[in-house]
Amino acid sequence: MAIEKVVIAGGGTMGSQIAFQTAFSGLDVTVYDVSPAASAATKRRVATWDQTYMHERQATPAVIKTTNDHLRYATDLETAVEGADLVIETTPKVVAVKNEFYALLAKVAPSETIFATSSSTMVPSQFAAITGRPGKFLALHFTNHVWANHLAEVMGHPGTDPAVYQEVVAFVRQIGLVPIQLRKEHPAYILNAMLDSFLSTALMLWVEGVADFETIDRTWMMATGAVRGPFAVLDEIGLKTAYKLMLAASAEPGREGLVMVAHQIKVEMIDQHHLGQETGAGFYRYPDPAYLQAGFIQGN
The missing domain is CATH 3.40.50.720 (NAD(P)-binding Rossmann-like Domain)
Known part of the structure; x- marks a missing residue:
């Protein structure tokens, strides 16, 4: 049919x-x-x-x-x-x-x-x-x-x-x-299963104070040639969605630390009405985010 x-x-x-x-x-x-x-x-x-x-x-x-x-x-x-x-x-x-x-x-x-x-x-x-x-x-x-x-x-x-x-x-x-x-059921399919690990790792680095979000994005972009880093991706997905995903993932064995990530997203982003591209502000400001500007990769 x-x-x-x-x-x-x-x-x-x-x-x-x-x-x-x-x-x-x-x-x-x-x-x-x-x-x-x-x-x-x-x-x-x-x-x-x-x-x-x-x-x-x-x-x-x-x-x-x-x-x-x-x-x-x-x-x-x-x-x-x-x-x-x-x-x-x-x-x-x-x-x-x-x-x-x-x-x-x-x-x-x-x-x-x-x-x-x-x-x-x-x-x-x-x-x-x-x-x-x-x-x-x-x-x-x-x-x-x-x-x-x-x-x-x-x-x-x-x-x-x-x-x-x-x-x-x-x-x-x-x-x-x-x-x-897909050959079998998987809750996060293929794309989201890979994306989950990518984004949650970046968020943990941010929450634990290893580096600021721009440095994390810059590192990824330099090393892979990607046009966006994980925090730019989070802005596109939306911070409310990211919060819900991290909170849900924190219930999985061995991922309890993501509760802290969800909390920080809520306090520093959602409570400030920084929801991502949809509101013009997330980790970056839109429509001209810093990661698209000349000199971002070099840290200027």
């Missing part, structure tokens, strides 16, 4: 990006939100991607218009999923919220519709039973700045139908991205 109609459940930062990339690739997309107010916020978010795609993807005004013509918005779930081939859930990272959504979705979605969770921390087996169609359920994780990062991780659970898995792999290619295929 070729996937032609896609529903994005939740039009937040990530959901709106997935929706726009999918519509940009010529598929029909409906963005479902729980209320008119949430839907209005989604429309405002989606509108920001017009200029982004014109600037970074060299999309013409005609292409942008066609993209927006492929987008629909809905606040009634049954209406939204009518005729849907694929529903990608991007609801908050709260088990109870996801359980409630899937219980409702199972009642109204067509029997042939594939369900996918975009969660970056939860595995599909956590929700497979409540979907009512475990064989047609899996995880499909995108990265921020979908249009630039070019990948999506596909992760099934033991009950995922292999044919369904391959349909979703084909869908990822269809929307211009590279499918990263």
Whole structure:
């Protein structure tokens, strides 16, 4: 089955990006939100991607218009999923919220519709039973700045139908991205598993006073040729998200020290409303952060 109609459940930062990339690739997309107010916020978010795609993807005004013509918005779930081939859930990272959504979705979605969770921390087996169609359920994780990062991780659970898995792999290619295929479930997938170690190590160096964040970034950039260091990456992810990730990781055996990291992020960053790029201030100031300025690598 070729996937032609896609529903994005939740039009937040990530959901709106997935929706726009999918519509940009010529598929029909409906963005479902729980209320008119949430839907209005989604429309405002989606509108920001017009200029982004014109600037970074060299999309013409005609292409942008066609993209927006492929987008629909809905606040009634049954209406939204009518005729849907694929529903990608991007609801908050709260088990109870996801359980409630899937219980409702199972009642109204067509029997042939594939369900996918975009969660970056939860595995599909956590929700497979409540979907009512475990064989047609899996995880499909995108990265921020979908249009630039070019990948999506596909992760099934033991009950995922292999044919369904391959349909979703084909869908990822269809929307211009590279499918990263996981062979088994892993809570942090591939990208976040590596990113977690990278960021938590940098944060520990900062918290323990080994070096300031700019020195840590500068060291990484000089040694690897990367255009950003870990603290620039944290600003992009958002400090609220980083705080939650570090707090959750601190519950793992041997990582209790990350409680201190989470505390320092909260006190020095979040409580000062330094949330990252979204607020114009995180570890760096935006839109012209120091790490992009001439002389940063040399420490000038």
